[in-house]
Amino acid sequence: MILGKKPVKQSPRRFAPEVIEKIKEEIERLLKAKFIRTSRYAEWISNVVPVIKKNGKLRVCIDFRDLNTATPKDEYPMPIAETMIDVVAGNEIMSLLDGYSGYNQIYITANDVSKIAFRCRGALSVYEWVMMPFGLKNAGATYQREMNLIFHNLIGKFVQVYIDDIIVGSKQKEDHLCHLKLAFERMRKHGLKMNPLKCAFGVTAGEFLGFVIHQKGIEVDKNKTKAIMETNPPSNKKELQSLLGKVNFLRRFISNLSGKTKVFSPLLRLKREQEFQWNEEHQKAFEEIKEYLAHPPVLAPLSKGKRLKLYISASDSTIAGMLA
Template structure:
């Protein structure tokens, strides 16, 4: 009879036993004796998120099992080998703060969290001259997270200028791939070690003790940038192939077939595990046809807002002051490319945020807010840009604002929106002649969609007949002439 047992690391350490794991065996070892123990397949204990069945599922699980040491369900025990965090400051004066006051219950919780971080090798006790304070923040599940207030340290930190990817660029790269695999890096920043001579800079104080980080903490200004650099360097070959996308700790693999996706997964996992990255398998999705990525839901050639992002907008209450106005406006602005004439539709609300404006939330403002919610909850759908399809840029303008929609003509002859653009007229713009406004709308739209249009032929569609004749006019208004010069780098026709 086989009886499963759980042995704590404290017991093993007390008796001088060390735990050794290789790819296919596990050992409980003392210096004078080594005893092999059997591995229970991790796949029996983990719900792998995939729609695959039969032989395809077996092939996927085979890959997962080959890398099971780094596909985990808890805290990462590994430290990435392809990079570390180095910190440079503009001042030699130590950052020193007294601990923030905490209640008795909060002190107990801090004691528990720091003990766990010590056990995991993420922090150690410190004698550093640096001492940033800590606070407790509630997670979504109601549990507490210890956060260090690094604001003062961040102010004297030399910023790393390595770029984070532009979210819209990432979305545009998704193309018409059919299958997606999303990988979630376990413990995120805590897999990256801090350079030894920089560790003391991360010193922080609780009401009872003084610690410093051995692994990269959350809250440092450069943490996301350093992580992006290291994971980009690790996955450079796959990223350059165009089928792997990385945004900080979100890795997305793209494929046109299941077989191709499984091969790509094996190669990427091999690269990541060779660098000792660990992956949280509970938050991964394998070979799915619809995936949430960077606040969007992606499906072959299509993109729509994430329901979770929209829910945040739906759950807002009518604002009672200017600060509260910015919240729903900011949430809706996150998806402004999904909303036709967004700027002019939200202009009355945006006006409330201007300096010197009197706050008064009227039925008109509430109607605008509700209409935004209604539109976004109707799951507006955009298509992902395809360089091989015909391009049409529709523009329109009025004294209130101007806007455009970038469309592509698909093989079924239907036009599908790629993105919307809009802007409220500013200052003297509202007094322009309609011909000037229409020209301005085209200029701003071409500027906004430049990354799509440069080097490609496209058609500008406008109902302004005067604009159509502009190409042949010699006596252009100076302002219009300056705008028209901008067009010279583009290849288009007007209809």
């Protein structure tokens, strides 16, 4: 905890009776799984934030904003997603694994359990997390550290791990069962569980970190391009920032993206009292980006020992480069 920060006990929120019933069901599931337990002397208390999933079931999220504000940041370095994707692409065969129940496989330190308590108005008690929940400031860094410790000498050879997403990839098909065996032996040793419903074994292509990877290279996930294609022209600065965030995620596939989006810069610099005006020039630039994404290129994986050429392009306002 950051020195000087006093514990906060959030006032309970109100929910509709039908929501309370779903919260009760989810809490009973968490109790049965021993992810949480009843709390008697909670130091910090946060509120439940119920989120209804697509299948109609409820996910119990917690409003940890007060606790996160008082928590120092864990500076553990996270993997660079683009580098991992480059490494994974080019495998002849792969298996994509997903950790069971997300972060709930890591125990909370005994001294910190009373800080991670939550409550809900009604007949429900105050509970505290025994296993690490989603939403804590340093949950991602903590999980990544544990995964790196578990797979330390396999990562970079035939295993790649990004938090709870694991890929076992093999350049030669005949090596894959051996690689899977080594990975599962390591998981069994450390009690790490996977979700079989979200795993894919022995595939030649799969989705990883928002991209489609296979032996020939890296492709854009069609759902990502669809989200851009179906976006209406932005009517305010916030909507423009959201749109450019989606576009920037696919920046590797769009030639001279900085040049194509330069026209939006004045809109991004608008102050709150200034009027947002989307004109024909902005729409033309947006249509150009959509046209480019209608047939995006396939990025080929690097081949060890192959000579690369550096291509550079520059104008009065932008500069770009590419290794190929």
